[in-house]
Ligand SMILES: Nc1ncnc2c1ncn2[C@@H]1O[C@H](COP(=O)(O)OP(=O)(O)O)[C@@H](O)[C@H]1O
């Protein structure tokens with residue numbers, strides 16, 4: 158077996174042994190149940206009120222389904238981001254502090270193989286989690302209403318990209334920061350980009366270029382909010398897109414270039430993690 | 440550098456941002472030698488060993504292990520390492536732990552399925568093969584750590600305080616295993632702050648204090664009552680100094696203080712006469728039989744001195 162896959166297997170096994178996987182899946186299931194119930198009752202109410210007024214209006218119903226689906230995915234995006242950062246936040250710094258890394262690194266494998274092996278292991282776990290959560294949310298909506306949002310697969314891929322961004326960020330931080338500092342950095346960056354994203358939205362709504370530019374700057378600092386807004390842009394109903402205003406999105410839509418930027422960003426973080434880990438004393 | 444040596448370093452140093460852990464370490468460890476690195480806590484033993492293993496990069500100097508640069512991948516196939524404190528992936532069972540490390544050596548499944556039970560047997564953990572390391576006592580962790588360090592039948596084994604904090608059973612295991620390894624011709628580099636541990640296992644010992652080697656001696660020389668001579672002399676010419684090496688070992692010169700070792704007392708008059716003939720002015724000649732214990736206490740029990748050289752200076756008087 159290749160050294161990288163030995164480490165990948167070890168990473169997956171650790172997540173499962175420490176019951177991280179199971180806790181995430183059980184709570185994810187709980188989320189899906191509550192979301193499903195909420196969706197179900199909201200739909201009943203909506204149907205009732207619409208029948209009272211003007212009879213079934215399928216277009217309007219779809220607007221509402223779309224809104225509820227995006228509301229679900231909004232939360233799922235948070236959960237994926239948190240999960241990606243949390244599962245991997247102490248994997249390098251923790252092993253360095255405890256000293257378990259020493260018996261690994263003195264074996265005949267390269268240090269980069271440890272970093273990449275771990276990345277692949279977490280990538281596998283997070284992909285499963287993502288499929289479960291995003292697939293579950295979309296599945297709940299489809300099962301109760303038969304509604305499928307546009308560009309669902311692309312949306313899934315973008316949410317996955319967000320997970321990988323945070324995974325790479327926390328591996329990068331873990332290669333030279335303590336676990337705690339690393340956590341502060343990851344969530345701090347999330348906060349910056351989150352507030353920046355809202356400023357950009359409000360700014361573009363009020364046509365205030367300074368706010369928009371601050372928003373764009375924050376997307377460049379860390380592009381996770383931009384990736385989310387692109388997801389919404391792709392998945393929202395065509396009507397909302399045409400109107401150009403929604404709760405989740407804004408009239409300033411992150412371009413494809415921004416997605417490319419996010420992919421490169423994640424790649425650079427991972428390369429940075431390898432380089433720093435290569436050089437540091439263990 | 441000599442590729443036939445197991446370990447060789449020259450001027451190896453490690454300066455951390457706030458302190459100096461290892462100063463100008465120059466070592467030569469022969470193949471098959473059991474080399475003890477003896478010093479108090481904080482002397483720099485772990486840092487030195489980590490540099491040899493490529494875990495820490497030196498701030499100065501260089502070294503070779505099995506003829507390869509420090510941390511070399513190919514050399515790592517042929518070495519074993521038991522880290523200080525025995526910290527391992529505790530959510531693995533003993534057997535899974537050894538399988539993990541065997542996989543990192545890319546061992547064939549067939550070989551591995553025979554080698555792992557063999558090692559578990561050697562360290563007396565066969566009955567605990569399927570228990571998680573989390574439930575292991577410190578002594579059991581030491582033993583599984585040994586098994587891990589010996590998986591690949593290494594040519595050089597690095598042991599960092601293998602008996603620290605352990606009961607007599609643990610100490611005995613180290614003794615038994617090192618005896619077996621010695622018979623196989625394995626080189627051992629042993630960090631310790633216990634004289635007794637080094638005494639029973641090592642061929643040669645280096646005393647380290649505050650990051651510097653203050654003394655190196657073979658165990659034979661120390662236990663056979665070999666002579667340690669301190670001389671105060673002036674006008675020591677380079678020729679005379681060179682000539683002294685004919686009888687003397689570990690010749691060290693600090694100002695007008697000279698120290699060296701002789702194999703027996705009989706050589707002392709010869710040395711005296713030689714020095715006189717060379718025109719060296721002798722003020723005092725102090726012969727001393729230094730037992731290992733004495734030496735240890737002398738070096739380790741020395742008062743707080745910031746300059747490591749001062750320690751060796753004091754030794755000579
Ligand atoms: N990562 C580090 N950063 C700063 N100082 C260190 C570090 N590691 C060790 N030291 C210091 O270097 C000295 C030698 O430590 P160490 O090699 O662990 O000694 P020993 O193993 O002989 O007890 C000590 O003063 C210790 O505090």
Ligand SMILES: [Mg+2]
Nearest residue numbers: 484485523600
């Ligand atoms: Mg130590």
